[in-house]
Amino acid sequence: MTGVTLSDVAQRAGVSRAAVSRTFTAGASVSAKMRARVEAAARDLGYSPNLLARSLTTRKTQLVGLVSNNFQNPVFLQIFDLLTKGLQDRGLRPLLVNLSDETDPARSVQLLRQYSVEGVILATSHLPQGFASAFRDAGVAVVHAFGRPTGQTDVVGIDNVAAGEMAAQTLMARGYRHVGFMGGPEQASTTQDRLAGFAAAAQALGGVVSHSFAGAYSFEAGRGEMARLLSGPRAEAYFCADDVLTIGALSAAQAAGLRVPDDLGLIGLNDMAMAGWANINLTTIHQPFDAIVRGAMDLMQDRFANPDRAPQTRLFPCHIVDRGTLRPL
Amino acid sequence: MTGVTLSDVAQRAGVSRAAVSRTFTAGASVSAKMRARVEAAARDLGYSPNLLARSLTTRKTQLVGLVSNNFQNPVFLQIFDLLTKGLQDRGLRPLLVNLSDETDPARSVQLLRQYSVEGVILATSHLPQGFASAFRDAGVAVVHAFGRPTGQTDVVGIDNVAAGEMAAQTLMARGYRHVGFMGGPEQASTTQDRLAGFAAAAQALGGVVSHSFAGAYSFEAGRGEMARLLSGPRAEAYFCADDVLTIGALSAAQAAGLRVPDDLGLIGLNDMAMAGWANINLTTIHQPFDAIVRGAMDLMQDRFANPDRAPQTRLFPCHIVDRGTLRPL
DNA sequence: CCGCCGAATGCTTTCGTTTGCAATCGAAAC
């Protein structure tokens, strides 16, 4: 039973409860003798302070909400790994919220507030309207990772328009002229921005551009959409807005008997671990997850310290990783 | 600012604090008139109860620890998805703990205890000695998902020995005689048990068995180990103890110019989503994740209700999913 | 030996909520 409290320790050590409290709170005034005595008693009893009770008076819970709706895309496991490790290193505890089936986002906001989280990290590009600001209005430090800059809340990620341009420039430089864009969900800001950058840059370079949307960032969506595209007149190369989509597209191309990259070029975005697997071997745009995740945590903690500063946006540069799905220069 | 408390609502509604508390705790005695009045005041002020403060008196936090060290294996994203959704449906909140870099497991135990979690779900097969019992000793309901039954704590998963036997029987039935086992980490109970079942059954059926271990349940480990195996005399078919290992092995086989399944048979275990992707298309043993995850939550809640019952084990049946990496019957 | 002062310690209130207990209310039965 985990029922040993401050008072128990105080009693056993024969000191006041305040003394016990002090030996367990950093930077409090306790003599070495007192500290030793209390620590001995605490060890005997197996005491450790109740963080929830402590949070009542300190108003610090060390709890942060980790909110996502991307439990289908393997890249998010990498992201969760980085995020949980990083938060643990900073002494913060992630309360995980799966938004996938949530019809009413306001419930999640309330829920996290009820647990007095100090901050929230939104790890997703596809978010209900006003979700991020709801947290800000509730007074919790919120940062939107992989989101679109709005000026309303802290955002960290990449410049998706620039990433689209980079994809277009790469394709054109490799000599593809008729190029296509395959997005994820049409409303996702990532899809929209990547398309915008891609189309503008490709046209500026004299390319012929087409585009379409797979309904989701998933293998099946990418495969299905590419199969559909291949049944009609097709482009010479496609920029798929996400690696897992690209893998789906690759699978459809192979099924249709096309050789990649000879018959069809493909470039993805993310550079998830799987993209480097030898039997997948995607040419793709690397998104610097570690920097983004670290930036998200930094920004959140920065807001802890300074709740009223203006919203800030941090975008990190991407680069091409050249593998096997685009013909060489 | 999220500073509105019970007292604020009581004051505005002109009633006692107890009355407010009662309208927010299920099954308390409040008149309809009182409830309406309090709810109006609460709405005006934007009040919602502080769960952490509540937990102080009720001794219920609704918090459960979700502990894992498998942030490399994509199958765990599916598992996290099921787990988080299931917990949310039951009104429980997962506190995520990443064990990967943790040198001292006792710290995690203490940490979770400090947050007064009511239960812990261990989602991993590879666990430091005595980790599960440490939770049990601390009085928190712990269930080990994907673990080996010990009789010491609640365990839910599959019969890994039987799964190994099933793999062996399948290979022998397809006419493979010289068969190999490729495990993950040698100390992982899953690796050990699957090997035991596999070797025994294959030998009983007149097979010739060899075995080796990739150091981890990861693509690179599987690919590396299979590359090593292919450089010497090789078996006709391999049972790889995990799908992601199998995909690695598949990649190595393809790189060596072998046709699968004609030159080399492969069977995996898990049936993760990716195994069904058309360009991977693994023949594998399906592990019923949804049943296991549901079982884990059931067992945990069952222990909430009855803390002193004997440890229980729930194993679910597996079945073969026939795809493209084993020759047909 | 006395006075002084900073460091240690203890007392008590407080954080936001629940809950046992006692007091009050209201309506039905007389």
Added chain:
DNA sequence: GTTTCGATTGCAAACGAAAGCATTCGGCGG
């Protein structure tokens, strides 16, 4: 108009811990 009794309500004491304030301690200079 009384009684009576169950349903509501308020009061006050917890829950486990932090921190302001006042008190005591200990060592120093004089």
